[in-house]
Amino acid sequence: MINDFAFKIATVNGTGSASANGLLMSAIYRMGIPVSGKNVFPSNIQGLPTWYEIRVSKDGYTARPAHIDLVVALNPATYAKDVAAVRPGGWLLYDSSWPLDRALRRDDITILGVPFGTLCVEAFAGDRERTLMRNIAYTGALVALLDIDMDIVSEMIREQFAKKRALLDSNFRALHLGYDYTKKHYECPLPIRLERMNATRDKVLMDGNTAAALGCLYAGATVGAWYPITPATSLMEAFSGFCKRYRVDPETKQNNYCILQAEDELAAAGITIGAGWAGARSFTSTAGPGISLMGEFIGLAYYTEIPGVFFDIQRTGPSTGMPTRTQQADLLSIAYLSHGDTKHIALFPSSPGECFYMAVTAFDLSERFQTPVFVVSDLDIGMNDWMVPRLTWDDGYRPDRGKVLDAEALEKVQRFSRYLDVDGDGIAARSLPGVHAKGAYFVRGSGHDKHAAYTEDAAEYQEVVDRLARKLKTAEEALPAPEIHQRKGMPSSVGLVALGGTHAAMLEACDALARDGIDVDYMRIKAFPFGGAVRQFLDSHETLFVVEQNRDAQLRSLLAIETGLPRDRMTALLDYGGLPLTADFVTAEVARHLEVRVA
Amino acid sequence: MTSIQKPPVRHPSLQVNALGLTRRDYEGAMSTLCAGCGHDSVTAAIVQAFYELDVPPHRAAKMSGIGCSSKTTAYFMRQSHGFNSVHGRMPSVASGANAANRDLVYIGISGDGDSLSIGLGQLCHAIRRNVDMLYVLENNGVYGLTKGQFSASADVGSKSKRGEANVQRPIDPVLLALSLGATFVARGFSGDKTRLVPMLKAGLRHKGFALIDVISPCVSFNDHEGSTKSYRFTRENYHDVAPVDFVPLQREITAETEAGASVSVTMHDGSIVRFREVPSDYDPTDRDAAYAHVRARQERGEIVTGLLYIDEQSADMHETANTVARPLVDLPYESLCPGRAALDELMDEYR
Numbered sequence: 001m002i003n004d005f006a007f008k009i010a011t012v013n014g015t016g017s018a019s020a021n022g023l024l025m026s027a028i029y030r031m032g033i034p035v036s037g038k039n040v041f042p043s044n045i046q047g048l049p050t051w052y053e054i055r056v057s058k059d060g061y062t063a064r065p066a067h068i069d070l071v072v073a074l075n076p077a078t079y080a081k082d083v084a085a086v087r088p089g090g091w092l093l094y095d096s097s098w099p100l101d102r103a104l105r106r107d108d109i110t111i112l113g114v115p116f117g118t119l120c121v122e123a124f125a126g127d128r129e130r131t132l133m134r135n136i137a138y139t140g141a142l143v144a145l146l147d148i149d150m151d152i153v154s155e156m157i158r159e160q161f162a163k164k165r166a167l168l169d170s171n172f173r174a175l176h177l178g179y180d181y182t183k184k185h186y187e188c189p190l191p192i193r194l195e196r197m198n199a200t201r202d203k204v205l206m207d208g209n210t211a212a213a214l215g216c217l218y219a220g221a222t223v224g225a226w227y228p229i230t231p232a233t234s235l236m237e238a239f240s241g242f243c244k245r246y247r248v249d250p251e252t253k254q255n256n257y258c259i260l261q262a263e264d265e266l267a268a269a270g271i272t273i274g275a276g277w278a279g280a281r282s283f284t285s286t287a288g289p290g291i292s293l294m295g296e297f298i299g300l301a302y303y304t305e306i307p308g309v310f311f312d313i314q315r316t317g318p319s320t321g322m323p324t325r326t327q328q329a330d331l332l333s334i335a336y337l338s339h340g341d342t343k344h345i346a347l348f349p350s351s352p353g354e355c356f357y358m359a360v361t362a363f364d365l366s367e368r369f370q371t372p373v374f375v376v377s378d379l380d381i382g383m384n385d386w387m388v389p390r391l392t393w394d395d396g397y398r399p400d401r402g403k404v405l406d407a408e409a410l411e412k413v414q415r416f417s418r419y420l421d422v423d424g425d426g427i428a429a430r431s432l433p434g435v436h437a438k439g440a441y442f443v444r445g446s447g448h449d450k451h452a453a454y455t456e457d458a459a460e461y462q463e464v465v466d467r468l469a470r471k472l473k474t475a476e477e478a479l480p481a482p483e484i485h486q487r488k489g490m491p492s493s494v495g496l497v498a499l500g501g502t503h504a505a506m507l508e509a510c511d512a513l514a515r516d517g518i519d520v521d522y523m524r525i526k527a528f529p530f531g532g533a534v535r536q537f538l539d540s541h542e543t544l545f546v547v548e549q550n551r552d553a554q555l556r557s558l559l560a561i562e563t564g565l566p567r568d569r570m571t572a573l574l575d576y577g578g579l580p581l582t583a584d585f586v587t588a589e590v591a592r593h594l595e596v597r598v599a
Numbered sequence: 600m601t602s603i604q605k606p607p608v609r610h611p612s613l614q615v616n617a618l619g620l621t622r623r624d625y626e627g628a629m630s631t632l633c634a635g636c637g638h639d640s641v642t643a644a645i646v647q648a649f650y651e652l653d654v655p656p657h658r659a660a661k662m663s664g665i666g667c668s669s670k671t672t673a674y675f676m677r678q679s680h681g682f683n684s685v686h687g688r689m690p691s692v693a694s695g696a697n698a699a700n701r702d703l704v705y706i707g708i709s710g711d712g713d714s715l716s717i718g719l720g721q722l723c724h725a726i727r728r729n730v731d732m733l734y735v736l737e738n739n740g741v742y743g744l745t746k747g748q749f750s751a752s753a754d755v756g757s758k759s760k761r762g763e764a765n766v767q768r769p770i771d772p773v774l775l776a777l778s779l780g781a782t783f784v785a786r787g788f789s790g791d792k793t794r795l796v797p798m799l800k801a802g803l804r805h806k807g808f809a810l811i812d813v814i815s816p817c818v819s820f821n822d823h824e825g826s827t828k829s830y831r832f833t834r835e836n837y838h839d840v841a842p843v844d845f846v847p848l849q850r851e852i853t854a855e856t857e858a859g860a861s862v863s864v865t866m867h868d869g870s871i872v873r874f875r876e877v878p879s880d881y882d883p884t885d886r887d888a889a890y891a892h893v894r895a896r897q898e899r900g901e902i903v904t905g906l907l908y909i910d911e912q913s914a915d916m917h918e919t920a921n922t923v924a925r926p927l928v929d930l931p932y933e934s935l936c937p938g939r940a941a942l943d944e945l946m947d948e949y950r
C-alpha cells in the first residue's frame with residue numbers, strides 16, 4: 001500500500017480548505033510521487049459540502065480512484081455519506097470535537113478521532129482564524145498518518161507566508177497541533193503511506209484552463225472576449241494574468257492585447273468574430289449555456305469563413321445542469337452548431353498538457369481553414385490540477401495564417417473574388433480590411449456567390465456551400481490523427497473508443513483488462529470531423545465499445561452519422577453522473593458485455 | 600450587387616477631394632430599397648460626409664446588422680470592407696474589429712428594430728464600452744424588412760398602415776444614449792441632408808461612440824396619415840435646436856465661419872464643431888441639460904434634432920483598456936510570444 005492509495009477530504013466550501021488540500025497535493029508531488037487531485041465542489045460560494053479526492057499512484061495512474069482508502073470527515077452534514085465511502089478495511093479520520101453518531105459507525109473500518117475543532121478553539125482566537133487553522137491541523141494529522149515529508153510541508157508553508165509573519169506562526173502551530181495529537185494517540189504511519197520517489201521531476205501540476213490560456217498566449221492571440229461562467233472563467237482569468245506579465249510593452253507600459261468582458265456570450269462570440277475578421281487571433285472561453293447562445297454567430301462565421309477559437313469547458317447539462325460537475329455532453333451540439341448545413345472543426349484535449357498544444361493548433365487550423373474551431377475540454381481537465389509533462393516550446397514556431405492576400409498580392413490581382421477556390425482544396429484566399437481597396441468585399445450571412453455578391457440563385461448558392469463541404473473534407477486529414485493503443489504485436493478484435501478527459505481512465509482500464517486476460521485495442525479520437533484512420537479502426541474491430549460521459553451516446557451517434565457504420569455495431573458505455581470517469585467503470589462494463597456475448 | 604461596377608471613366612468637371620477622389624468613388628452598389636425610402640437619403644449623406652472628410656475608402660469599415668437599413672452598407676463606398684452581420688449584433692462585431700484594428704474608421708448602420716429590440720443590449724454595451732465608431736440608427740418606427748410591424752421606437756398613438764394605434768411606450772434612442780453616458784448624441788432627419796452631413800462628419804471624427812438617430816421614413820409601411828414617423832409629420836414637427844457646422848482641422852477658421860457661432864467644441868483631432876445656434880437655455884456639453892431639454896420638448900410633441908450632446912474628454916474603449924497605439928493586427932508575432940526560455944522558467948512555478 002506504499003504510494004498506491006486514495007484519500008478524500010470532506011469539508012464545507014468557503015472555509016479555506018482548498019488551500020490546505022492544494023498544499024497536501026503539492027507536498028506529495030514534491031516527494032516525487034505521482035499524484036492527482038479531483039475537486040468535487042458545489043455551485044455555491046459558502047456553506048455547502050465539498051470534497052477533495054487525492055490519488056497517489058506509483059504507477060502513474062491519474063484517473064479518479066474507484067475506491068477510497070481513507071476519508072477525512074470534517075463536515076458533520078455529510079458524515080453518513082462520507083463514512084459509507086470508506087472501502088472495507090479502510091480508515092476514517094474525523095473531528096472528534098463532536099461525537100460521531102453511533103449508528104454511523106462501521107465495524108469493517110478503523111475510525112480515528114482527532115478533536116481538530118477543540119484544539120483550534122483552545123489555541124486560536126476569533127472564529128475566522130479557528131476555522132482556517134482547522135484545515136492546517138488536519139493537514140498535520142495527515143502528515144503523521146501518511147508519512148508526508150514534514151520538511152517539505154514546512155518549506156511550503158514558509159514559502160506561502162513568507163511575508164505574513166503572524167500567519168506563518170499560526171500555521172506552524174496548527175500543523176503541529178494536528179501532527180502531535182495524532183502521533184500521540186495513534187500508531188503512525190498507517191499501512192497506506194508514502195515513500196519518496198523520483199517520478200515527478202519532468203512534470204508539473206497544472207489545470208487545463210491555465211494551460212489553454214498559455215497556449216493562447218504562445219499562439220499570439222491578441223483579442224479575448226468572454227462572459228463569466230463556470231468552469232470556463234479561469235481560462236480567461238489565466239490569460240489575463242499571463243498577459244499582464246508577458247504582454248505589456250516595456251517602454252510604453254501599454255498592452256499588446258485587448259480583453260473584453262462582454263455583456264453576454266452572444267457578444268463574446270461577436271467580438272471574437274469581429275476581431276478574427278479584422279485579422280487578429282481571437283478567442284473566447286465558455287461552457288454549454290454559452291455555446292447555446294453563440295449558435296447564430298457560429299453559423300455566420302462558418303458561412304462567411306471567419307476564423308476564431310472557441311473553448312468549450314463542458315459541464316453537466318442540460319440547461320444550467322450541474323455547473324460544477326463534468327460531462328462530455330456538448331459533442332453533438334458543437335459538431336453541427338447553428339441552423340442550416342454547418343459542420344465545425346473540434347479538438348478534444350485529454351489533459352492540461354494537450355490543452356496547451358491544442359490551443360496553438362486550434363488557432364492555426366482556424367486561420368488555415370477560415371472557420372471557427374472549438375477546443376472541447378471539460379471541467380475535470382479545465383479546473384483540476386493534473387500532473388503533466390513540463391510544457392515545452394519550439395522557438396521556430398510561426399503562426400499559420402492561411403491564405404491571406406497582402407497589399408502587394410492584391411495590387412496584382414485583376415479582380416479579387418473572396419470565395420473563389422483557386423487551388424482546388426476548398427480554401428479561398430481572404431483579404432483583411434484596411435489593407436488594399438482591391439481587397440474590399442462585403443461579408444454577408446445572406447446568400448452569396450463566389451465573388452461575395454448577394455445571390456438568390458440556386459446554382460451560385462450551391463457552388464459556395466458545396467465548396468464549404470469540400471473545405472471541411474480537406475480539413476479532416478489535416479486534423480490531429482487519433483491515438484491508437486495496441487498491446488504489443490497483438491491486434492485485438494475488441495476496440496475501445498473514447499475522447500477527451502477520460503483518457504487516463506481508459507489507459508488504466510486497458511492495463512487492468514490485460515491483467516485479466518482481456519486484450520483490447522483503444523483509439524482516442526482527437527478531432528472532429530473524423531478522418532480515415534478513425535473509420536479504419538472501426539472497420540477493423542469486430543467488437544466496439546464507445547466510452548463517453550453523456551446519456552445519449554453522442555460520440556457513437558457522431559461516428560454513425562459521419563462514417564456510416566451502423567449504430568448497433570458499437571456498444572456505448574455511458575457514465576454521466578458528473579464525476580470524472582474511473583477505470584473500474586470501464587473494466588467492469590467491458591467484462592460484463594464480453595461475458596454476455598460469450599454466453 | 601457589389602459586382603455592378605460604375606464605368607471608371609471620369610468626367611473632367613467632377614470635383615475631387617484631397618485624395619483626388621470624386622464623390623462617385625464613395626458610392627456603392629445600386630440600392631435595392633423601395634423608391635423614396637428614407638434610408639437611401641441617409642446613404643447619400645454618408646457618401647458626401649466621407650468624401651468631404653477625405654477618408655480613403657479602404658480604410659473605412661462598414662458594419663451592420665439585419666434590416667433594410669442594415670442593407671445600406673452595400674450602397675456606399677464599394678471600396679470599403681463591409682460586414683453585414685446578424686440581427687441586432689453588429690455592435691459586438693464592431694467592438695471586436697475595433698479591438699483588433701483601431702486605425703480603421705468604423706461606421707455602423709442599424710435600424711430601430713435592429714437597435715432597440717433584438718439588439719438593445721448590444722447597443723447599450725457598445726455605448727458603455729465607448730467603442731470608437733459612428734453608429735447611425737435609421738429610425739422609421741417599423742420593421743421594414745419584415746413588412747411593417749411596429750418597432751420599439753413607435754410612438755404611442757401612431758397608427759399602422761391598417762389603422763391600428765401603437766399602445767406601448769417608445770424607447771427613444773437619444774434619451775437612452777444620454778442616460779447611458781454616450782459621448783456623442785445627435786438626431787437628424789433623412790429629409791434634411793444639409794444638416795445631416797456635418798453631423799455625420801462630426802460623428803466620424805468623434806473619438807468614442809457617436810450615436811446619430813436619423814428619422815428615416817419607410818414609404819412602404821409607415822408614411823401614411825396618422826404615423827408619427829412619416830415625412831409629413833417629421834417635416835411639420837422637427838425643430839433643429841442644435842445645428843452644427845463641421846470645421847476640419849486642415850481648413851482655416853475664417854471670420855465668416857465664426858460669425859453667429861454660439862458654442863464651439865474642439866474635437867480630439869483638432870477639428871471644430873461649431874453650433875450655429877442653440878436656445879439660450881441650452882448647453883450641448885451639459886448632459887443633464889440636454890436630457891431635460893429633449894424631454895421637455897418631446898412632451899410638447901416636438902422632435903428635436905441637431906447635435907444634442909457632445910463630450911470630447913472621455914476615454915474610449917482602447918484608452919480604458921490601455922491598449923498599445925499600434926493596431927493589434929500589426930504587432931509582429933515575435934513581440935507576442937514570450938518564447939521557450941520564459942516557458943521553461945514559468946514551469947518551475949507549477950511544482
Ligand SMILES: Cc1ncc(C[n+]2csc(CCOP(=O)(O)OP(=O)(O)O)c2C)c(N)n1
Binds near residue numbers: 668
Ligand atoms: C434572429 C432574427 N430574427 C428575426 C429576423 C427577421 N428580421 C429581419 S429584419 C427585421 C427587422 C428589421 O427592422 P429594422 O432594424 O427597424 O430595419 P428596417 O428594415 O426597418 O430598416 C427582422 C425582425 C432575423 N433576420 N433574425
Ligand code: SF4
Binds near residue numbers: 635638668739816
Ligand atoms: S420597406 Fe420601408 S424601410 Fe424597407 S426599403 Fe422599403 S421603404 Fe425602406
Ligand SMILES: [Mg+2]
Binds near residue numbers: 710738741
Ligand atoms: Mg425600422
